[in-house]
Amino acid sequence: MTLSGLLIFSLTYFAAVATPGPGVAAVIARALAKGLKGIAPFIAGFVFGDLMLYAAAAAGFAALAEAYAPIFLVIKWGGATYLVWLAYRLWTAPVGAEAEADAEPTSDAPLSLFLTVYSLTLGNPKPILFFMALLPSILDLQRLSIADFLLVGIVIATIISVTMLAYAAAASKARRLFASATARRRINRISGTVLAAAGLIIALR
Numbered sequence: 001m002t003l004s005g006l007l008i009f010s011l012t013y014f015a016a017v018a019t020p021g022p023g024v025a026a027v028i029a030r031a032l033a034k035g036l037k038g039i040a041p042f043i044a045g046f047v048f049g050d051l052m053l054y055a056a057a058a059a060g061f062a063a064l065a066e067a068y069a070p071i072f073l074v075i076k077w078g079g080a081t082y083l084v085w086l087a088y089r090l091w092t093a094p095v096g097a098e099a100e101a102d103a104e105p106t107s108d109a110p111l112s113l114f115l116t117v118y119s120l121t122l123g124n125p126k127p128i129l130f131f132m133a134l135l136p137s138i139l140d141l142q143r144l145s146i147a148d149f150l151l152v153g154i155v156i157a158t159i160i161s162v163t164m165l166a167y168a169a170a171a172s173k174a175r176r177l178f179a180s181a182t183a184r185r186r187i188n189r190i191s192g193t194v195l196a197a198a199g200l201i202i203a204l205r
Contacts, residue, residue, distance in 0.1 A: 005140075
């Protein structure tokens with residue numbers, strides 16, 4: 001793989017990741033509602049989801065994915081359903097003093113956050129389209145050496161981590177501008193609406 005080929009892939013992948021979609025919407029909604037709490041496993045779900053799709057594309061599993069489309073459909077619906085559930089929780093979440101007494105730590109369990117985003121990534125048409133349809137036209141996957149394969153994987157993990165963290169940090173910073181219970185309630189409901197919309201978009205595609 002040439003340096004120019006890696007650069008073209010990096011720019012194309014960055015454009016795909018940074019373009020607003022259900023994934024970006026989910027990150028922004030999460031950061032608006034919770035700040036940067038739990039953002040590491042949340043973003044890790046995107047990283048491992050994209051790496052899984054990349055590995056599948058490099059191994060020539062596109063046809064296999066079509067054959068097992070019902071499995072991807074179940075994954076997609078499961079992730080979308082959980083997003084809608086999180087949206088409901090945000091809409092009904094207490095704010096102010098009562099929020100501390102009513103807090104539910106299990107809702108922010110790292111494994112739960114990771115698996116939610118991981119399943120959404122595997123069921124989201126945007127990354128699937130990129131890795132299964134566009135990636136082969138950018139990189140010659142048949143001629144990738146092991147070193148090239150690992151290098152592209154590192155680039156993927158770095159780009160999506162930095163991009164999603166930038167979105168989360170910006171949303172978290174905006175969240176701090178609203179300190180009153182009324183403002184936080186509005187943020188929760190806006191975030192919940194965005195999460196529900198993201199889940200519905202993924203489910204209906």
